[in-house]
Each structure stands twice: as structure tokens, then as C-alpha cells.
Amino acid sequence: MKPSTRRRLFRGSLYVVFIAAVAAVLILADWKAIKVHFLDLEVAKAMFPEIIVTAAKNTIVYTAIAFVGGLLLGLLLALMKLSPVGPYRWVATGYIELFRGLPALLVIFGFAFAVPLAFQWRPPGGNASLGLIALIVVSGAYIAETIRAGIEAVPPGQSEAARSLGMGPAWTMISVVLPQAFRIITPPLTNELVILIKDTSLLFIAGMALGDRELTTFARDAVSQTANSTPLIMAALMYLVITLPLTQLVAKLERHQKRGR
Known part of the structure; x- marks a missing residue:
């Protein structure tokens, strides 16, 4: 048998397995129960407009604050790690390795509950602000490594010419x-x-006031109130509405860079 024929047969068998798996899911699923517990239109309608004007808005605001804060912190850490001064490098390296090695949920929990007890300090905004600070601390560690890699990717000749x-x-x-x-x-x-x-x-772990809830906390509270899982589906759809355009932007930027190279 020719190699090309074997490849076609192998691809065909993969299609058959995929179609069989999808058919099995469609046949075996209890669609009536799914509709009642996950696709209740009345429950979904009751979530509007709060799911947009409160939950989605807070998610976007929290993300923007954490990203800008993490970007500034990450830039500082990246420059410190590339510094010829040893103590700066050591501090930046220790910070980056520490917060890249810890789960973000644990860091948020620590900032929300341990920091107020240890320092007798609570910022304006309460637990929501403490959770945001934790996100900035964690994202700064990851962004620092990204920026450092970008700086080192610039050809040395550019600096020498300057x-x-x-x-x-x-x-x-x-x-x-x-x-x-x-x-x-x-x-x-x-x-x-x-x-x-x-x-x-993950900010739900810090405890959120009603007006501070992001999408996941909002959906979790709605599930508790309605004894129905439809709010989880609605929150998932809202996350996709926010993230899918960004993932498409990432793909477009990567294609643009490949064409540039």
C-alpha cells in the first residue's frame, strides 16, 4: 500500500472516530435535563442587565487595572534583572521565581486575609482592592520575564549604534x-x-461586595439564588465575548510578525 493511501486511510479513520464520539454524546445526553438545569431562558433573562453593567464591567475594569499595574511592575523587574548591579538582579530574580511558582489563588488568599492581619492595613475598596493587588503582584512576575526576553531579543547592534x-x-x-x-x-x-x-x-476567594462582583462571583451567587446552573453558562458566554476577540488579535499579530520575519 502506498504511503499516500495509508495517510488517507488514517485521516479517514480519525474522522470516523470523531463523528462516532459526537454521535454518542448527542444520543446519550439527557437533553431534557440539560435544558432544565443549564438552559433555562427565564433564569438567563433575569440576569440582565446586571450581568453586563455590573459583572462584565467589573471583570474588564479589574483586568485593565491588573494589566497596567503588572506591566509597570514587570518592566521595573525586567530592568532590575538585567541590571549590572548584583543586588537588583538577586531581588528581581527571587521575586519572579517566587510568584511564578505560587498559585495565583494562594497569593490572592494571602493578600486578602494575611496582609490585613499582619500589617493592620486595608486599602480603599477593601477585599476587592487587596485581590487586585495580588493579581498585579502575580502578573508582574510573568510579564517581567516576557519583557526581559523581548529586550534580549533586540539585536545588540541596535544598542551599539545608539x-x-x-x-x-x-x-x-x-x-x-x-x-x-x-x-x-x-x-x-x-x-x-x-x-x-x-x-x-479567582477574586471570589477574597469576598466581594454586591457592586464589586465580577462574572464568576456574580454567576455563583445567581446559582445559589435560583438553584439552577444556567448562570454558569451565561458567565461562560460573557467570558467568550470578551476573550475571543483578543485571542483572534493575538493570532493576527503572530501572523503579522511571521510575515515581517
Whole structure:
């Protein structure tokens, strides 16, 4: 048998397995129970407009705050890790390794409950603010490594050319290296933004006031009130509405970079 024939038969068998699996799910699923417990239109309608004007809005606001804060912190940590001064490198490396190694849920829990007890301090906004600070702390560690990789990906000749024109190290970094580095790391940074959107769902552990609830907390409360799982489906759809355009943007940026190379 020819190799091309074997490949066609193998692909055909994969299609058959896939179709059989889908058919089995469709046949075996209890669609009546699914409709009652997960697709109740009355429960879904009762979630509007709060699911948009409160839950989705808070999710977007929390994501924006955490991303901007994480970006600034990550830039500082990346520059410290690349610093010729040893203590700066050690501190940045220790911070990055620590918070990349800890689960985000544990960090949020620690900031929401341990920090107020240890320092007798609570910021304006209460637990929601403490949870956001934890997200900034965690995202900053990941973004720092992304920025560091972008800076190191800029050809050394760019810095050497800037130095030959009389630019100092700081101005070379700001005006020459960082713009090129951020152009390189735009896709992974956008991907980090998508991850942060989903990580806002972890803020429920901090305890949220009614007006501060993001999508997951809002859906969880609605499930408790209605004894129905439809709110979970609605929250999932809202997350997809927010994240799918961003994932498509990441794919577009990656294609653009490949064409540029």
C-alpha cells in the first residue's frame, strides 16, 4: 500500500472516530435535563442587565487595572534583572521565581486575609482592592520575564549604534531598545491580558461586595439564588465575548510578525 493511501486511510479513520464520539454524546445526553438545569431562558433573562453593567464591567475594569499595574511592575523587574548591579538582579530574580511558582489563588488568599492581619492595613475598596493587588503582584512576575526576553531579543547592534551616536545607556534603553522589545512581545503580552481576564475569576476567594462582583462571583451567587446552573453558562458566554476577540488579535499579530520575519 502506498504511503499516500495509508495517510488517507488514517485521516479517514480519525474522522470516523470523531463523528462516532459526537454521535454518542448527542444520543446519550439527557437533553431534557440539560435544558432544565443549564438552559433555562427565564433564569438567563433575569440576569440582565446586571450581568453586563455590573459583572462584565467589573471583570474588564479589574483586568485593565491588573494589566497596567503588572506591566509597570514587570518592566521595573525586567530592568532590575538585567541590571549590572548584583543586588537588583538577586531581588528581581527571587521575586519572579517566587510568584511564578505560587498559585495565583494562594497569593490572592494571602493578600486578602494575611496582609490585613499582619500589617493592620486595608486599602480603599477593601477585599476587592487587596485581590487586585495580588493579581498585579502575580502578573508582574510573568510579564517581567516576557519583557526581559523581548529586550534580549533586540539585536545588540541596535544598542551599539545608539551608543556610537552619543546616547547614554538609559536613553538607549528608553528610545531604542524598549520600543523594539515591545513590538516583539506584543503577542505574548496580549495573551497575558487574556489570562488575566480569566484570573479575575479567582477574586471570589477574597469576598466581594454586591457592586464589586465580577462574572464568576456574580454567576455563583445567581446559582445559589435560583438553584439552577444556567448562570454558569451565561458567565461562560460573557467570558467568550470578551476573550475571543483578543485571542483572534493575538493570532493576527503572530501572523503579522511571521510575515515581517
